Amino acid sequence: MRSIQKSVTKGQGGKLEQARATGARYILLRAAGYPLKSLFQEYPVVSDPKLFELYAREQWYGEAVRPGCYLFDRRLYPDFAFKVIRVYPCRSVVGSETTIRVEQKEEPKKVEYNVLFEDVVGQQMAKRKVRIVEKFLQEPERFGAWAPRNILFYGVSGTGKTMIARALATEAKVPMLPVKATSLIGEFVGEGARQIHSLFDRAEQMAPCIVFIDELDAIALDRRYQDLRGDVSEIVNSLLTEMDGIQRRKGVCTIAATNQIEVIDSSIRSRFEEEIEFKLPNLDERLALLEKNAATLPQKLEDVNLKEIARITEGFSGRDLMEKVLKAALHHAIMDDGSITQKLLEETITAASKGGREPPRVMFT
Ligand SMILES: Nc1ncnc2c1ncn2[C@@H]1O[C@H](COP(=O)(O)OP(=O)(O)OP(=O)(O)O)[C@@H](O)[C@H]1O
Ligand SMILES: [Mg+2]
Numbered sequence: 001m002r003s004i005q006k007s008v009t010k011g012q013g014g015k016l017e018q019a020r021a022t023g024a025r026y027i028l029l030r031a032a033g034y035p036l037k038s039l040f041q042e043y044p045v046v047s048d049p050k051l052f053e054l055y056a057r058e059q060w061y062g063e064a065v066r067p068g069c070y071l072f073d074r075r076l077y078p079d080f081a082f083k084v085i086r087v088y089p090c091r092s093v094v095g096s097e098t099t100i101r102v103e104q105k106e107e108p109k110k111v112e113y114n115v116l117f118e119d120v121v122g123q124q125m126a127k128r129k130v131r132i133v134e135k136f137l138q139e140p141e142r143f144g145a146w147a148p149r150n151i152l153f154y155g156v157s158g159t160g161k162t163m164i165a166r167a168l169a170t171e172a173k174v175p176m177l178p179v180k181a182t183s184l185i186g187e188f189v190g191e192g193a194r195q196i197h198s199l200f201d202r203a204e205q206m207a208p209c210i211v212f213i214d215e216l217d218a219i220a221l222d223r224r225y226q227d228l229r230g231d232v233s234e235i236v237n238s239l240l241t242e243m244d245g246i247q248r249r250k251g252v253c254t255i256a257a258t259n260q261i262e263v264i265d266s267s268i269r270s271r272f273e274e275e276i277e278f279k280l281p282n283l284d285e286r287l288a289l290l291e292k293n294a295a296t297l298p299q300k301l302e303d304v305n306l307k308e309i310a311r312i313t314e315g316f317s318g319r320d321l322m323e324k325v326l327k328a329a330l331h332h333a334i335m336d337d338g339s340i341t342q343k344l345l346e347e348t349i350t351a352a353s354k355g356g357r358e359p360p361r362v363m364f365t
Pocket of ligand 2: 161162163214215257
């Protein structure tokens with residue numbers, strides 16, 4: 001990072017305290033508005049963050065910044081103020097390499113999916129548990145201090161963990177905040193922890209509410225792996241604070257999902273009151289999955305014995321059956337201008353098991 005030598009005095013950021021000051025690596029701004037307001041004024045919206053960054057760096061280059069001070073726009077929206085929320089390093093100046101972000105106002109919203117519980121084949125334990133969560137959120141007084149709080153879904157990829165959470169979001173009468181754990185990892189030190197706290201702040205405002213953290217392994221890595229990713233331990237700590245501080249976060253229930261439970265930090269794992277395993281579908285479930293999904297194909301199956309297909313796809317997940325069997329066969333049929341036959345399906349299965357995931361065991365006898 002280069003040092004900046006400039007004697008800038010303008011702006012609330014104040015004078016440069018030193019002739020040579022360190023260029024900030026990161027600044028987070030919050031739109032604060034005008035010192036004076038007319039009834040018709042609206043806040044400017046950052047439409048392109050990268051472009052805004054160039055614009056901001058140029059006009060505030062050399063400006064000393066610290067948390068709490070203000071930077072005033074001098075060009076497009078003269079005197080519009082931005083409050084400096086975070087600066088890293090704490091007292092530094094805007095430099096040519098400073099990353100400048102403006103907080104986005106996110107309105108808590110209930111995400112809508114169109115998946116229902118009845119669409120999820122099998123996974124009875126998980127369905128039962130999410131029904132309990134749903135009940136608690138509707139009638140918290142019946143549970144008192146014995147409310148369901150933190151639940152972990154784990155198991156093989158493609159077995160319906162995300163799907164069941166979506167069904168819960170569709171069917172529950174309460175809002176759900178679904179987040180991908182990777183989206184909680186910030187680019188900068190402290191950002192991940194801040195994102196986690198603000199997620200739970202939002203959940204609390206919306207309570208009763210469900211927080212669904214998908215792909216938890218991305219942020220809750222076992223300490224042995226944390227060296228690989230610098231800021232993970234700080235994220236783990238803030239997650240622990242939130243999971244423990246559940247009394248404070250009344251009416252918030254956290255569900256997390258992972259397909260790599262073995263890499264989850266043990267202190268995080270111990271905070272879950274229940275771990276629900278998602279297993280690969282058995283014969284009957286595979287048949288149900290094939291029947292349900294085949295019915296939605298744009299092309300009819302020709303003399304296909306789905307029972308046989310279910311029998312030879314042991315080790316396939318629900319996702320495999322959809323993507324690697326039915327979808328792949330449909331695409332072949334379309335390209336060859338043919339139909340989806342038993343032979344085509346069996347060939348597709350053989351191909352999927354050769355190049356596919358471990359361990360689909362195909363049993364032709
Ligand atoms: N039990 C199931 N019932 C019905 N469909 C399923 C089931 N399991 C998987 N599928 C199908 O496979 C797709 C992928 O499933 P989903 O995304 O829920 O898997 P996941 O367990 O979250 O996997 P990952 O661990 O990789 O995130 C679903 O959208 C659905 O179409
Ligand atoms: Mg998933």
